[in-house]
Amino acid sequence: MARYVLTLCHGRDKTTLELPEGSDTAVLDVARHIESHFGIPLKSQKLICKGKTLSEHSRLSEYAVRSGSRVMVVGRRYVLEDDAKYKKIEKIRERVGRTSGKLDDIKSELKGVEDGFLVEEFRAAALSKLDRRCCGCNEDLMRCLEELDGIGVEGEHGDLRAARKREVDRIHEIMRDVDRLQENVSSRSL
Known part of the structure; x- marks a missing residue:
């Protein structure tokens, strides 16, 4: 199986996320990874890819998110x-x-x-x-x-x-x- 990698960006912080399920991955799974990596609670996250806001109740394939896509993360870290x-x-x-x-x-x-x-x-x-x-x-x-x-x-x-x-x-x-x-x-x- 080919590698399916997303680049997650929050401000100046960047990380890559390799997804085993590819574009069939739920947006909620990506959001959970963001919570653990960046410390941004699920309820205060907003994910944007290709100018569209990703709903956590959908899958990446619904937004035509491909391997190598950049997902912008908007939200405040929990302090x-x-x-x-x-x-x-x-x-x-x-x-x-x-x-x-x-x-x-x-x-x-x-x-x-x-x-x-x-x-x-x-x-x-x-x-x-x-x-x-x-x-x-x-x-x-x-x-x-x-x-x-x-x-x-x-x-x-x-x-x-x-x-x-x-x-x-x-x-x-x-x-x-x-x-x-x-x-x-x-x-x-x-």
Whole structure:
């Protein structure tokens, strides 16, 4: 079988694509290759050959695309940092960081109570206050989880799903830390 090669051009970037099925190849298959090579999502691609826009529901033969043809690719590469959903995840990540800092403060204050830097008569009130602050941190982390759950990433770019998953895992780890801290505070107040 003769080689069937297309030249794909996106801006100054060029690549060749060898097609085993020749002109019977679906335009969608070419678009998937473009997505993996150039990083342009399928939904934002526009393919042009010989002045005609190629529909992803058709085959190359319908447009008389021959071996050696040049296919122009129009579309914007996916940039994770520009995604609005990613920006929401980053804002939540910052909030979680602040909550984690509050937990560090609580740990420091609890250590001071354990080391006896507080008069015995004020110890119960201080431990009660630390327990309430732990509950507040836990509630804030729960709100962050709810907000992350509200950011739909089904069918989205894999990096976006991974960013959300990392943040959910991080929040769960911090919540386990809060639980351990609350147990520590409770055991001291007995």
